[in-house]
Amino acid sequence: MRIYVPGDAAAKALGADEVAEAIRAEADKRGVAIEVIRNGSRGMVWLEPLVEVQTGIGRVAFGMVQAADVASLFEAGWGEHKLALGLTEDLPWMKMQTRLTFARCGVIDPLCLEDYEAHGGFVGLHKAIAMAPEAIVQEVLDSGLRGRGGAGFPTGIKWKTVAGAAASQKYIVCNADEGDSGTFADRMIMEGDPFTLIEGMTIAGLAVGATRGYVYMRSEYPDAIRVMEQAVLIARDHGLLGPSVMGSGRAFDMEIRTGAGAYVCGEETSLLNSLEGKRGVVRAKPPLPALEGFLGKPTVVNNVISLASVPVIFEKGAAYYKDFGLGRSRGTIPLQIAGNVKHGGLFEVAFGMTLGDIVDNLAGGTATGRPVKAVQVGGPLGAYFPRALFNTQFCYEEFAGAEGLVGHAGLVVFDDTVDMLKQARFAMEFCAIESCGKCTPCRIGAVRGMETVDRIARGDAAAIPLLTDLCATMKAGSLCALGGFTPYPVMSALTHFPDDFAPLKEAAE
Amino acid sequence: MRVETGEVTARLQDILAAHEGLEGPLLPILHAVQESFGYVPQDALPLIAANLNLSRAEVHGVMSFYHDFREQPQGRHVLKLCRAEACQSMGGDALAERVKHRLGIDWHQTTPDGAVTLEPVFCLGLCACAPAALVDGRVVGRVDETRLEALLTEVRA
Ligand SMILES: Cc1cc2nc3c(=O)[nH]c(=O)nc-3n(C[C@H](O)[C@H](O)[C@H](O)COP(=O)(O)O)c2cc1C
Ligand code: SF4
Ligand code: FES
Ligand code: FES
Numbered sequence: 155m156r157i158y159v160p161g162d163a164a165a166k167a168l169g170a171d172e173v174a175e176a177i178r179a180e181a182d183k184r185g186v187a188i189e190v191i192r193n194g195s196r197g198m199v200w201l202e203p204l205v206e207v208q209t210g211i212g213r214v215a216f217g218m219v220q221a222a223d224v225a226s227l228f229e230a231g232w233g234e235h236k237l238a239l240g241l242t243e244d245l246p247w248m249k250m251q252t253r254l255t256f257a258r259c260g261v262i263d264p265l266c267l268e269d270y271e272a273h274g275g276f277v278g279l280h281k282a283i284a285m286a287p288e289a290i291v292q293e294v295l296d297s298g299l300r301g302r303g304g305a306g307f308p309t310g311i312k313w314k315t316v317a318g319a320a321a322s323q324k325y326i327v328c329n330a331d332e333g334d335s336g337t338f339a340d341r342m343i344m345e346g347d348p349f350t351l352i353e354g355m356t357i358a359g360l361a362v363g364a365t366r367g368y369v370y371m372r373s374e375y376p377d378a379i380r381v382m383e384q385a386v387l388i389a390r391d392h393g394l395l396g397p398s399v400m401g402s403g404r405a406f407d408m409e410i411r412t413g414a415g416a417y418v419c420g421e422e423t424s425l426l427n428s429l430e431g432k433r434g435v436v437r438a439k440p441p442l443p444a445l446e447g448f449l450g451k452p453t454v455v456n457n458v459i460s461l462a463s464v465p466v467i468f469e470k471g472a473a474y475y476k477d478f479g480l481g482r483s484r485g486t487i488p489l490q491i492a493g494n495v496k497h498g499g500l501f502e503v504a505f506g507m508t509l510g511d512i513v514d515n516l517a518g519g520t521a522t523g524r525p526v527k528a529v530q531v532g533g534p535l536g537a538y539f540p541r542a543l544f545n546t547q548f549c550y551e552e553f554a555g556a557e558g559l560v561g562h563a564g565l566v567v568f569d570d571t572v573d574m575l576k577q578a579r580f581a582m583e584f585c586a587i588e589s590c591g592k593c594t595p596c597r598i599g600a601v602r603g604m605e606t607v608d609r610i611a612r613g614d615a616a617a618i619p620l621l622t623d624l625c626a627t628m629k630a631g632s633l634c635a636l637g638g639f640t641p642y643p644v645m646s647a648l649t650h651f652p653d654d655f656a657p658l659k660e661a662a663e
Numbered sequence: 664m665r666v667e668t669g670e671v672t673a674r675l676q677d678i679l680a681a682h683e684g685l686e687g688p689l690l691p692i693l694h695a696v697q698e699s700f701g702y703v704p705q706d707a708l709p710l711i712a713a714n715l716n717l718s719r720a721e722v723h724g725v726m727s728f729y730h731d732f733r734e735q736p737q738g739r740h741v742l743k744l745c746r747a748e749a750c751q752s753m754g755g756d757a758l759a760e761r762v763k764h765r766l767g768i769d770w771h772q773t774t775p776d777g778a779v780t781l782e783p784v785f786c787l788g789l790c791a792c793a794p795a796a797l798v799d800g801r802v803v804g805r806v807d808e809t810r811l812e813a814l815l816t817e818v819r820a
Pocket of ligand 1: 300301302303304305306307309329330331332333334417418419420421422423455456457458460461634635636
């Protein structure tokens with residue numbers, strides 16, 4: 155009997171290791187031969203640990219399994235049981251998705267190359283190896299893929315710049331710093347399907363003529379770091395990385411590096427400084443990292459999901475990928491539904507769903523059962539959306555039009571007990587803690603911002619225009635989006651939730 | 664526990680040798696030093712600086728930029744609680760206050776008996792099972808009453 159118990163960090167955080175242990179012990183006790191596979195997560199985090207059993211008709215799921223349930227599950231022969239959910243693939247959450255980037259995540263054994271290949275792995279790389287570098291870049295351009303790290307810059311254009319730069323050495327740097335609250339797509343794919351990222355980075359290397367890559371991972375992800383390190387060793391052992399990738403005669407290899415707890419190191423130039431062993435201070439642009447990046451050499455810096463989406467683009471073709479989506483937001487986006495929600499997790503879907511559909515239908519409202527008050531989209535630098543804006547479609551341009559951002563596609567839902575003044579203050583506090591210190595509007599402005607919000611909290615009406623001015627200064631005068639975008643959560647809180655700002659409430663009454 | 668200078672020098676030689684030839688070796692070295700000693704002893708800085716052709720001030724400047732690197736040893740256990748938005752939405756602030764109260768310490772402090780250090784962290788990627796914590800590198804999600812009690816018992820041991 156083959157039993158899948160996710161090894162994903164969220165599943166572990168809810169008891170998956172204990173469940174796996176209990177399953178092994180119970181099987182031993184009963185003399186049942188089993189094979190336990192520690193797969194990635196299917197993304198239904200509210201059902202974790204989600205245990206699956208392989209049957210003749212497919213994989214059958216059991217949700218929220220705890221170690222104490224294991225004996226009764228064996229007793230029931232892993233059939234009818236109060237935790238049984240039916241076939242995994244038939245669950246609405248699975249059926250409603252378009253899983254392209256995450257097609258294998260949760261399905262395969264993350265570190266088994268045979269399993270990876272049996273599920274379409276390396277088809278894209280094989281195709282890319284047979285293509286000229288310019289054709290590889292063109293394919294990515296044609297797919298319409300835009301950076302999933304937050305800025306939404308067209309990936310193909312970035313690659314073209316690096317490909318066109320003449321240099322003795324070029325680099326592919328994967329940004330796996332995933333610091334935004336409410337996001338875990340990078341973590342999930344690295345834990346659940348690490349070879350996809352390796353394959354994507356290798357294709358990037360072939361496209362631009364880079365022979366070395368780095369994955370810069372945040373230290374807060376010990377599990378993902380372990381999986382990625384093992385995956386690189388396995389890939390190297392099998393000749394997928396090294397002097398001749400898959401016998402192609404072209405070299406590409408990579409290293410895993412760990413950050414040290416600085417949010418700003420997710421900003422690409424700060425990341426490059428950190429990778430070089432410097433303070434993670436943001437660099438002025440130009441020069442673009444594409445021309446003068448790591449150690450001054452032309453460098454592709456891409457988010458995990460951008461790179462992990464490349465293999466499927468080559469496997470299925472650019473046109474197939476581009477066919478999904480809306481307007482200038484092409485392909486799929488892994489929504490990360492988090493915070494106070496009934497159904498939290500990862501849901502990959504074509505761009506274009508409305509925020510309301512996501513929050514009310516997918517997430518199923520709040521975990522506490524109270525009304526939804528606000529949704530922060532795009533991490534700590536993203537705007538808070540009120541219900542009045544729930545018709546906003548999940549696309550780069552539509553969100554920008556609503557004074558917000560898609561960011562890394564994390565959504566954090568709050569119920570009506572949230573105090574939006576407190577959230578505005580936190581945004582300033584976070585900026586103050588994480589500022590790299592290079593520019594005054596961010597370094598000093600964030601501290602002034604906290605003080606100003608405190609004045610508003612004490613009922614000082616004159617502090618409101620001060621806060622608005624301060625936000626305008628930070629937006630206009632900051633070198634990077636930490637200082638530049640902190641006004642989004644602050645101003646959206648102030649604009650959409652005036653009742654939480656005492657002087658505004660009094661003025662209205 | 665603090666480590667003697669002689670011991671620092673000895674272990675540093677091995678760490679520096681193991682990082683020979685890396686591009687941008689300083690962060691990996693600092694991580695390795697912290698892994699080995701539990702903190703970054705100040706005695707290690709001149710050795711690292713000399714090895715990388717940097718000044719001691721430069722190495723210190725890098726070390727002090729990052730929240731992860733510590734100049735002091737920590738408690739026997741390290742409890743990291745997430746302070747970020749998704750955890751806030753699920754009562755993370757109240758949870759943090761309770762933990763501080765129960766342990767009698769504030770952020771970045773260690774209990775007088777050296778049992779546990781409390782650190783804030785901004786997101787563990789466990790935002791769909793908030794509030795979340797990291798105990799000695801082990802992830803814990805949906806920290807409710809029961810899980811909190813189990814955690815406190817564990818770290819106070
Ligand atoms: C303060 C700050 C933090 C950022 N954090 C991340 C991050 O954690 N991961 C990421 O991929 N991009 C992050 N970015 C965006 C990067 O600067 C950059 O746009 C991205 O890595 C480019 O890759 P992409 O084009 O594939 O998105 C951050 C930007 C800023 C200003
Ligand atoms: S905005 Fe803040 S984080 Fe960005 S460069 Fe300026 S000081 Fe550094
Ligand atoms: S474990 Fe499957 S190929 Fe190695
Ligand atoms: S916000 Fe706490 S784990 Fe992400």
